[in-house]
Amino acid sequence: MNLSRDVEKLAASLGADIYLEIARWRLTLADAHLDKSLATQLRLVADRGRLSESQLEAVLNQIMVPIGDGGYQVPLGQFLSLKTRQRVLEILEEVDRD
Numbered sequence: 001m002n003l004s005r006d007v008e009k010l011a012a013s014l015g016a017d018i019y020l021e022i023a024r025w026r027l028t029l030a031d032a033h034l035d036k037s038l039a040t041q042l043r044l045v046a047d048r049g050r051l052s053e054s055q056l057e058a059v060l061n062q063i064m065v066p067i068g069d070g071g072y073q074v075p076l077g078q079f080l081s082l083k084t085r086q087r088v089l090e091i092l093e094e095v096d097r098d
Helices: 003-017 035-046 053-062 082-097
Strands: 019-022 025-028 064-067 072-075
Touching: 003 025, 003 035, 003 082, 035 053, 035 082, 053 072, 053 082
Parallel strands: none
Antiparallel strands: 019 025, 064 072
16 A cells, blocks of 8 residues: 555544544544644654554644644644543554554
């Protein structure tokens, strides 16, 4: 599978199943337009081997989520629960198996 198709497949899975938690609201990565950014970064790191939790943390802290008009940004990791972070790793493994 080529890299762009692999990223698209990963982005689709992440976008549908992973969400940001904000004041008890859940916003999917796809709706937040962050699915492709996360998939691309995960694929770049994961292509060097299995992704560790610390590597995932680093990726999540590199992707910035603009707040309001974008004047303030917060790392994506601040919006994901521990359970959701674990699900990201599971999705990555599932996509790699396919």
